[in-house]
Amino acid sequence: MKIIAVIPAFNESKRIEPVIKKTKRFVDEVIVVDDHSRDNTYETAKKAGAKAIRLISNMGAGFATRVGCDLAMKNRADIIITLDADGQHDPEEIPKLLKTLQEYNLDIVFGSRPRNENMPKIRRLGNWGLSFIAKILFNSKVKDTQTGYHAFTSKAYPMIRWSSSRYGVVTEFAVNVAKNGLRCKEVEVKTIYVDKNFGMRKRDAVRATISMLKWRIKK
């Protein structure tokens, strides 16, 4: 069984090395998609032992993750794991995700972060709000739709393959899982916020809400 981790990265040269090194211990291959960083993320990732590819333009986290997953599929992955490059997701928790995926014969496992004091208040509210809207519109059972920490099978990937290029990806991901009735489960992971000012902005949350309404109408 081939397990490939996909890490989208943008300007993460200072933080990506330990993430790759730790991840390598639990997977067969690590693919880093450098989203046209201004620093030497690409070189650092290569040095750390990842299969690194650099996009010719900055396209967004969603796009970079999709390219990485497409490459993983070409490299005949059986299971794909997605995680962030900044250390927000602890690679030590990969076995937990894999174990749940295999033990319950699931399509996807979400690394769900508890909304505790480690999560900034505004993000806690945004996280709850978007997950609630996804629940209302798509009957999504996922408590943390905004997590980027997933493990899924290659069979499930064509059904969850997203079109969002930026941060809307995580919402679309959860919505596609609900829409296609995929078997999923949440596994609690640590809530780590390395840079509290970085990540999804209010604008992205509004866009994600509008997109959800659009997807609902389209269905």
Next chain:
Amino acid sequence: MIRLTHVLIIIFGIVMLLLTFNQFRKKKLNYLGFMIWSSVWIILIAGILLFKVIERVATLFLNIRTFDLFVIVAILIIFIVIFLLNYSINENRKKIEEIVEETALKEAKKK
């Protein structure tokens, strides 16, 4: 009677018509774009020159003032342009995404 505002709008229309032609000559505008934009400016100029006729049509058939008719038509044109721009932006975004992904996957294959 031609007012100063009419003259200014006609000058504006002629300048825009010349700019459109210039862009077409430099091949920055395709044939369809040239035809659409030229029509817009010609209709604008004709609308001012045939102000009296339009005024009669507007009051007789539509029962509205000429100025109101101009505003309504202008708003409709703006909406059409926004729609076309939005469509074209989305199409271009998709093409860019395809190129970037293709390039990235080719690069990965080489290694």
